[in-house]
Amino acid sequence: MRAERYVSTYFEAIGAADTGSAQRQVSDLLEAGLQLDWIVTNVILPAQQLVGEAWENDTWNVAREHAATGISEQIIAVLGATQQELPCAKHLVAACVEHEQHSLPLRATATLLRGAGHRLTFLGASVPVADLRRYVTQVRPDAVLLSCMLAARVPDAERAIRALRGLTTRIIVGGPGFGPEGVWASRFRGEVTAARDATEVTRLLELPPPAQPFDPLGQPRPVCELDAERIRARRDDLLEHGMAVLGPLSRADDLFALFLSDSLGHLVDTLVAAVHLDNPAAFVEYLRWLRRVASRRGIPSAQLDQVLRSWSGQLKGMPKARRVIGAALKDAAPADT
Structure with a gap:
């Protein structure tokens, strides 16, 4: 072709x-x-x-x-x-959620939306929640587009969504971090809509805004979210312990050690997200990807499994975390013949 x-x-x-x-x-x-x-x-x-x-x-x-x-x-x-915006153009603000560094997909979507005549303000990668809220309060756009490429950033996306409640007509989310068909966005029951591309964003903008009002803040936090915060607080300890389990690999050359540290850091963050969502799928899927990437760099899957087992031992008082880790270990186990 x-x-x-x-x-x-x-x-x-x-x-x-x-x-x-x-x-x-x-x-x-x-x-x-x-x-x-x-x-x-x-x-x-x-x-x-x-x-x-x-x-x-x-x-x-x-x-x-x-x-x-x-x-x-x-x-x-x-x-x-x-690209020229239309006289009746809607004003859209596009931002990657805090800690999300992959901005090119959102940049592409913003450009395509500009091509469709919309007015776009592109805020780029990793926009702090407080700054995003302040900016949206000032400009009051017709919609905010939030990009999340990694499931590890879903808790950050939810913090942004909560901060934006009542400040804009519509919040539209996108990116594989929200799961297949934006499934994790469904937790907000119509307050937030997911779009796969610029065409879907344009279609959503033509629909009436969500009829139901934004829910008030201050409702009790689910237990899974509180557990996720407890794991996040132990991130450095889990990372240090994981590097120790990897032993000689973690003492290789600086670039390789940096890859290991970054990978385990993302793995902890994805564990936090999976517990936050009370669903192992995000962690299992990320670990499948990490196994492929690690194997091409000479890191056996068995060593990643050792890290997971050590983390499970450290998190004995957190059954939701152990359930997520158990699902990942089961996914990696060879099928019985």
Whole structure:
């Protein structure tokens, strides 16, 4: 297909950190009559998928992945700036939830929405909840778009949602962090709607706003959320213990040790999220991914299992956490024959 050829050449350009070549390719496509949404959806984003796979497969390091992603984000931002908003445009504020650093997917969505005539204010990665609330209070947009790429950030997303109650007509969330079809957003019973892409966002904006009022704050916190906070408070201890369990691996070269520390940190954060949601699925799915990534870097799954068992022992007074860890260990166990 034609798109595959464009993806390949664009991927080569960003892989070589050749900003000029990548920009020329996009300009050529525009001059050839291809629409902005087609270029973003069929060329830039698929190329970024290849970037992610290159890092996962350990063929690219973090620096190269960041360089390539930075080029794509720059190009998408420039494309967005060329779009004209309609006179009756709705004002949308787009932000990644606090601690969520992956901003390119939201940047792409914002650019596509600008292309549809909307007025977009893009706040970028990891917007602190207090700052987001203050900004939304000042500008009172028609909708706030929240992006969450990792399930580990769902508790942060929920803090943002609670902080925004009553300040905007609609809150729309997106990103794989909210689970398949945005399932974790359903916890808010209609206050929040999930969208897969810019087209769905546009469709939602055409619907009447949620009829029910926002629930008042101050309701009792579920036990699972309180348990999650207890685990979060022990994050440093769990991370230190996990690195100790990995033994010689954790004392390898600095870059490898940093990968291990970051990976275990994300694993603790995802455990917190799974307990917060009272559902092991988020933790099980993330651990499947981590096993694949770790195995390509020479880390056996059995050693990750040892870390999980050690954490389970440390969390004896937290049955919900042990249930989540048990589900992950069971998922990793070979099927009986």
